[in-house]
Amino acid sequence: MRYRRPDRTQTTKRGFTTKREADSYLATVEVSKMRGEWLDPSRSKVSVADVGAEWIAGQVQIKPSTLSGYRYTLDRHILPSWGNRRLVEIGHGEVQVWITTLANGLAPSTVRQIYFVLAALMKYSVKDGRINRDPTEGIQMPRKRATDRGYLSHRQVAALARECDGNADLIAFLAYTGLRWGEMAALKVLSIDFPRRRVDVKEALTDVRGTLVRGTPKTYERRSVPFPAFLEPPLRARAAGKQPQEPLFVSSRGLEMRNGNFRKRVFLPALKRLQDRDAGFPTVTVHDLRHTAASLAISAGANVKAVQRMLGHASAAMTLDVYADLFDDDLDHVADRLDQAASEDVAKMWSEAAGESQDPLTK
Known part of the structure; x- marks a missing residue:
């Protein structure tokens, strides 16, 4: 016909x-033609693998590290399950079953990343006129699990810094500025504004399949971060004798720093030595030094907007979402601070009201 x-x-x-x-x-x-829903049957019979290749090839505006993550997710999780399936055959129900199965063995954050890539493929296919409906729409995702973040005290930061001999300043820098590892590794000598005691965060280094790639952070991640005065001497020592464009932090071999190497060769051995001496020392990661910076800033009285700007979060709501527990703890001290601030005036008020029958607070 x-x-x-x-x-x-x-x-x-x-x-x-x-x-x-x-x-x-x-x-x-x-x-279907009258409704604008007609699809060419030959186009809707294409496989997920073919569409995946098209979609990946079209991701020209994203960072290499992000693209590498998409490729890994596609190759590791999506194509083994869906690669040979035709788009038109895939239904909402089986996608839901697949996501639920993944959630039984993977962390919720990993499942969400896998879902994000599959959903992006399907949305691309709808826009390209290959399918009419997105089978990933409305999928129930696993709930995020509450995680215990590693917050170190000032004393614990100092102990960890001392144990990382030769990198004490690096540990302290991360714990008191909140920079991400890649942001720290990308810093140049000219990134440090010593008169203002500020760090200009404009770039980040990312390890993409063994190659360090220098890129620019998202707009809201570009920022000027203050650092405490006690960090100035070690930072000046790092910068001494270097040209403005040279890396500020380098490895013992003078190379750009890699998180994996530092963690394996310096950080984890130092942490083990500390915990061998003190079983109560927290188990933390290098990234937990960023959380520590937030904790120490909040305990020092920083408000949510200041912490947001320091950490380079997209919004104050994001900062509150991540560190709600810390701000909740801070609320416990509000009444004490109010009492302390008002104690002198309140005492005077009660003194003047002495002998009067009426409660001065109800006048």
Whole structure:
């Protein structure tokens, strides 16, 4: 049977056993054309693997590290399950079952990343006219689990810094500025504004399959971060004898710093030595030094907007979401601070009201 596509070109559909079947199919085609829902059957039969390759090739505006993550997720999780399936065959229910199965063995954050990539493929396919509906829409995702972040005290930061001999200043720098590892590793000598005691965060180094790639952070991550005065001498020592464009922090071999190498060779051995001497010393990661910076800033009285700007969060709401527990703890001290601030005036008020029968607070 021949019929016309919306662009007026002709195509053929075979396989009908009766004229009634053919007429019924033609009627559905005409209705879908009128509704703007008609799809070329040959395009909707394409496999997820083929669409995945197209979608990846079109991601030209994202960072290399992000693209590498998408490729890994596609190759490791999506293509083994869906690669040979045709787009038109995939239903909402089986996607939900798949996500639920993944959640039984993977962390919620990992499942969400996998879902994000599959959903992006399906949305691309809808926009490209390959399918009418997105089978990933409305999928129930696993709940995020509450995690215990590693917050170090001032004393614990000092102990860890001393144990990381030769990198004490690096530990202190991360714990008191809150920079991400990649942001720290990308700093140049000219990034430090010593008169203002500020760090200009404009770049980040990312390890993409063994290669360090220098890129620019998102707009809200570009920022000027203050550092305490006690960090100035070690930072000046790091900068001494270097040109403005040279890296500020380098490895013992003078190379750009890699998180994996530092963690394995310096950080974890130092942490183990501390915990061997003190079983109560927290188990932390290098990234937990960023959380520590937030904790120490909040305990020092920093408000949510200041912490947001220091950490380079997109919004204050994000900062509150991540560190709600710390701000809740801070609320416990509000009454004490109010009492302390008002104690002198309140005492005077009560003194003046002495001997009067009426409660001065109800006047």
